[in-house]
Amino acid sequence: MSFLAPPSRRELLKRGGVIAVVSPRKGAPAGAAPEDGLDIHVCLTAEGRVLAFCGHVDLGTGIRTALAQIVAEELDFPFAAVEMVLGDTAQTPDQGATIASETIQVTSIPMRIAAVQIRRQLVALAAAALDCPEEEIAVADGVVSRRGEAASPLGLGPLLGNRRIMLPLAESAAFKPVEQHGLVGKPVARVDIPAKLTGRFTYVHDVRVPGMLHGRVVRPPYAGIDAGEFVGHSLAAVDRTSIAGIPGIRAVVVEGDFVGVVAEREEHAAAAAEALVVRWKEWPGLATDLGDAGNALRKHPATARKLVDEGDVEAALESLEKRLDRTYVWPYQMHGSIGPSCAVADVRADGVTVWTGSQNPFPLQADLALLTGMPAESIEVIRHEAAGCYGRNCADDVAADAVLLSRAVGAPVRVQLTREQEHLWEPKGAAQLVDIAGGLGPGGALAAYDFHTRYPSNAAPTLALLLTGRIPNRPATLKMGDRTAIPSYRYENMRITAYDMPPIIRASWLRGVSAMPNVFAHESYIDELAHEAGVDPVEFRLRHITDERAAELVKATAARAGWAPHVGPRMQADGEGILHGRGFAQARYVHGNWPGVGAAWAAWVADVAVNRATGEVTVSRVVVGQDTGMMVNPAGVQHQIHGNVLQSTSRVLREEVTFSETAAVAAREWGAYPVLTFPELPAIDVMLMERQHEPPLGAGESASVPSAAAIVNAVYDATGVRFRELPLTPERVLAGLNGRPALAPPSAPRRSSRLAFWSRLGGMAAAVATFVAVSLPLTPEIGPIARPDPATWSAATIEKGRQLAALGACAVCHTGKDGVPYAGGLALETPFGTIMTTNITPDPETGIGGWSYPAFERAMRAGIHRDGRHLYPAFPYPSFAKASEADLQALYAFLMSQPAVSRANEPSRLVFPFNLRPLMAGWNLLFNRGRELEPEAVRSAEWNRGRYLVDGLGHCGACHSPRNALGAEKGGRAYLAGGEAEGWEAPALTSASRTPIPWSEAELYAYLRSGHAARHGTASGPMAPVIEALKGLPDADIRAMAVYLASLNTALPEREAAAKADVILEVTASAAHLAASPAARLYEGACAVCHETGRIVPLANQGPALGLSSKLHAATPANLVNMLVQGGGHGAGQMPAFGQALDDRQIADLAAYLRGRFAPGQPEWRDVEKAIERARISQR
Amino acid sequence: MRSAGRIFELRVNGADCRVEVEPETPLLFVLRNDLSLNGPKFGCGLGECGACTVLVDGVAARACAYPVRLARGREIVTLEGLGTLEAPHPIQQAFIDAQAAQCGYCINGMVMTAKAFLDAKPRPSESEVREALRYNLCRCGTHVEIVQAVMLAAERGWRRDGAATE
Secondary structure, X not given: OOOOOOOOHHHHHHOOOEEEEEEEOOOOOOOOOHHHHEEEEEEEEOOOOEEEEEOOOOOOOOHHHHHHHHHHHHHOOOHHXXXXXXXXXXXXXXXXXOOOOOHHHHHOHHHHHHHHHHHHHHHHHHHHHHOOOHHHEEEEOOEEEEOOOOOOOEOHHHHHOOOEEEEEOOOOOOOOOHHHOOOOOOOOOOOOHHHHHOOOOOOHHHOOOOOOEEEEEEOOOOOOOOOOOOOOOOEEEEEHHHHOOOOOEEEEEEEOOEEEEEEOOHHHHHHHHHHOEEEEOOOOOOOOOOOOHHHHHHHOOOEEEEEEEEOOHHHHHHOOOEXXXXXXXXXXXXXXXXXXXXXXXXXXXXXXXXXXXXXXHHHHHHHHXXXXXXXXXXXXXXXXOOOOOOEOOOHHHHHHHHHHXXXXXXXXXXXXXXXXXXXXXXXXXXOEEEEEEEEEOHHHOEEEEEEEEEEEOOOOOOHHXXXXXXXOOOOOOOOOOOOOOOOOEOOOEEEEEEEEEOOOOOEEOEOOOOHHHHHHHHHHHHHHHXXXXXXXXXXXXXXXXXXXXXXXXXHHHHHHXXXXXXXXXXXXXXXXXXXXXXXXXXXXXXXXXXXXXXEEEEEEEEEEEEEOOOOOEEEEEXXXXXXXXXXXXXXXXXXXXXXXXXXXXXXXXXXOOOEEOOOEEOOOOOOOOOOOOHHHOOEEEEEEOOOOOOOOOOOOXXXXXXXXXXXXXXXXXXXXXXXXXXXXXXXHHHHHHXXXXXXXXXXXXXXXXXXXXXXXXXXXXXHHHHHHHHOOOOOOOOOOOOOOOHHHOOHHHHHHHHHHHHHHOHHHHOEOOOOOOOOEOOEEEEOOEXXXXXXXXXXXXXXXXOOOHHHHHHHHHHOEOOOOOEOXXXXXXXXXXXXXXXXXXXXXXXXXXXXXXXXXXXXXXEOOOOOOOOHHHHHHHHHOOOOOOOOOOOOOHHHHHHHHHHHOOOOOHXXXXXXXXXXXXXXXXXXXXXXXXXXXXXXXXXXXXXXXXXXXXXXXXXHHHHOEEOOOEEOOOOHHHHHHHHOOOOHHHHHHHHHHHHOOOOOOOHHHHHHHHHHHHHHHOHHXXXXXXXXXXXXXXXXXXXXXXXXXXXXXXXXXXXXXXHHHHOOOOHHHHHHHHHOEEEOOEEEOOOOOOOOHHHHHHHHHHHHHHHOOOOOOOOOHHHHHHHHHHHHO | OOOOOEEEEEXXXXXXXXXEEOOOOEHHHHHHHHOOOOOOOOOOOOOOOOXXXXXXXXXXXXXXXXXXXXXXXXXXXXXXXXXXXXXXXXXXXXHHHOOOOOOOOOXXXXXXXXXXXXXXXXXXXXXXXXXXXXXXXXXXXOHHHHHHHHHHHHHOOOOOOOOOOO
16 A cells, blocks of 8 residues: 555546556546546556546445455456545535445446556557567556566556557446456455554544644534424524633534534533533434334334235135244444544635545535535535444435535634534434244145234434435435345245335444345345244255255355254253254345345354243354355455344344434433444454356345344244344343343332432421520621741741641632632532632732731631631531641641632622521530640551541541531431532541441541542542642641541451452452343443453543442432542542433433442432432533 | 643653644654554554553553643653664564464554563563453454464563563
């Protein structure tokens, strides 16, 4: 593969020294200059470069390599001399979308003809030059010579000279006989792989152009729906001020329901798209309940299209010896590209350049012309490879998004969709419903087959066209349900009917389009008939198969697998309760408009293992045979077969799009849409039929097509139970084995009965009345002073003060969202209203610069402002009162030596009666002892130091002690026994802790020092900045706090604790928990990667062991839910936020699952929904 | 709270570099956008798929969920830092020889995870290789060739410094 950019089509058409095979360019005006009016198919230059042009693209299947083999073969040039130019609107011919595995079978033909023409032309030129018959000229490996005179080859330079030879593309040509093939039919290493392995390959995601900005889009709430009156008409308002704090924002672009942001940096575009407040109108919700796909499809309006009607099906059905009526249901599935779609667009006054991963460069060009109103010829679509798509993903959508954003800012913009957007909006592979009535006549004859297939497809119009209202939001009905609708067997009376339907959700073609579900039905049904007829399923197929090549493939594949003829299910159990079975299926993938074109034939023998107790199905081995006709690159064909086997096994066992009432599509990441993983790989044995003399057939999809039937037939052999609905999740299989319907009842929304702390305050009026009676003394002001000179204090005093400020985590509360330390402005939500923290920098006007030490000390100990006003105990002065005089002096010195920041305090907003500050005087009488702590003589100095730090400036109890109805910390047994902070649960620090392994001094020390304790978890929420602040504290103080806090707990001996931890890790590990529910699979796909313990290779993102985590064992779900929704980090790690990736139902189900699995001894949480709601509000 | 941009000094593929970003910026964006490294890929932003994997002090890290503040003072290695097109690292060569890529979008994560794995376990069994790659997703179904590639790299003799022992 050359890394020199190939010359452009225009350059080649204008230069001399070329032979080019050309044809008129689609849509070019008559009489246009060659460079405007001609396409090139293959071009040879005098320098020996061979450029071949194909309008299709490489979707990661290696087609670039195979096409170059074809050209090199017919031209008799070396493989390395051929450079392929694929799918670029300015360079290549328009050959439509890259679909249906037809690139080799159909699209390569003009190139192949062109290569033959150029070779013939070379021979003619050489014969003329040497004045000899053409028969005497040889072309081999790019060298032209007279036979027998290999020593004196003719150079291409002299042969071509400066001539410009344009040959019109012939309609046909005599291709080289297969016997003479030197390249085609031989395995060739793919040209793209070395660059892909070394980071040198330029995917569309890697395109960078000068001045490029970064864009993100915000999609409407009707996720994955592209038809209906609300589409394009649901936007209510966009609050542009909501992203004012994000730097580098260049534009917010709004048009219809299209919303996007452009920023200078990608992380700012991403943050802006997440933070932008967009209000949408109510939309009616999904009209159809897709939880039951079969029923939804049966009720959906459809147009019947009779494809085949042979014999008299109605009469035959009435006279069957054995009638079988069966229904098969295929779920909606995803393409699931590993990379969310991405594009770069540059919209200028004179035209548009788009870099895209589209599989449809020419249709996309037309869409962009419609979107922009610019002429198509001014729009260049340059195609780069992207993540594999196996059909239509969001590649076209994001290209149009990029065009809208680039046009708005007048600069190139790169748009990267999020994982969530790709999952939600990719046009899904359609669900399908097949009903078959039919059965056996006398002697096991295939007497009747009445086949009805329902397929809700559409064209999945490019989203921006719909969202901006450029095209109507009415659904289109395509006729695509008919792929391989005809069975491979000779039924005496046969009727095939396709029901064409408008979409229910946005759908488009996915590998094996409609053929895969149709064959699931055909090949399951024939298996049942074989059983009814008492004949081996392979033998039965061979008796009735209509196609000789198919029959040969069936025989060869069965032989390769060592198929043992049998009748009925064998239900072979091993010693461990696992049932083993083997199944067969075969089909030819037929694609294109009815009646379609046949691609390769494929046959499967699948071996499965079924766990009778759990319902888990494993595909252990697949023998797959394929008849591809002539294979260009057998290594490439084998690679495609492997891919098809694994992907289709994944689809059959695991994959199903889930839906919700509020957002249509519910699955937004890989936990909710799990795909096959490495440990589940079946062994694969590929058998390629030797058919090099036959025309080449599409190989990209065929091996997927028999998968489902082969697997369910094998499950039948193993269990005696037939499954006619996919995927084969453990719960569906278990239900089937137990003879129950497979659908689990939806989990009912949980309602909380426990009242939150602040809702219990209703009965407080009486207490407050008492309060008012006793407490109206006015406190005098302490006069202001000039700001003290920091030079008053020694460096040692200020340093001590800095440590104490760290201990007290002053900055955590006294720093607002803008991050200016100590300048105040953080809103603290309390049961009594919102308290705004104040400016404690030494600014005389707005801060505490005018405060004398006595005023500062009074505030710290008594909660009284310099001016005499009472402070609220959100400022934990009852703790600070316990600090020593010397420490308060040092703290004062530190604060006074900080930079003064002028920023006025914002008023707090408290509810009545708490807005009456004088009431706090009575509160103080009741709850504030206001004295320094006396050391306990019987305890060590370290313990006393620890207590002083914890209870004094450390004010741990402010969060970790429960408060009484008046907001004062409780003492006695409730001391440090767990409280709340900013919507987070502050767990108990005493033996009241619910963690499975009691806190020890070592764990406490590790936690306070690093923010992480192996047997408890990680500091998060409001504790994370406290840990950060504690970094300023000397080790001895951290140790003292650990010693003191440990004395409040009863630690286990280390060996016992270690053993207990080991047991917990073992019983909570995935190995002990089959993923037999959506929530369990959510854990496996979303959580396990970081949280599963005992992994074979370490991960830098490793998170805490959930079985030991305080969050999972807490009294309330608040901390777990907050982490899930908001993510969070501290010094040592970072949990990504899943608030955008999971909906409320998923989070609730996941929380319940995690609680049950990782804290099995704890009661079920009851107020999860409320916690989710709070977490979402506080995130905003 | 949005923290202001700060200067971060990073060591990437053996070279020192400085970037000015906010501390919570995913390392992936810094590597791709500030340092123009294309090996690590954006796949999910949630740490689920592994396409963004890099090595941090020799340990596999999901760069999409790894804030740049954590990368300070650590040795970062990306796919580009293993070897080049002209002189691929033995594990890259093994993947090339096994033709272990279709679209290749996930392959960065496979190579980087396998590198960290083989450094820790130079002679794995095939089932250990599969286990090591359990949380790396591939959609094309290249799993067979990927496992072959890792086994091939191990069979050729694995040394932590990356040199083949043959």
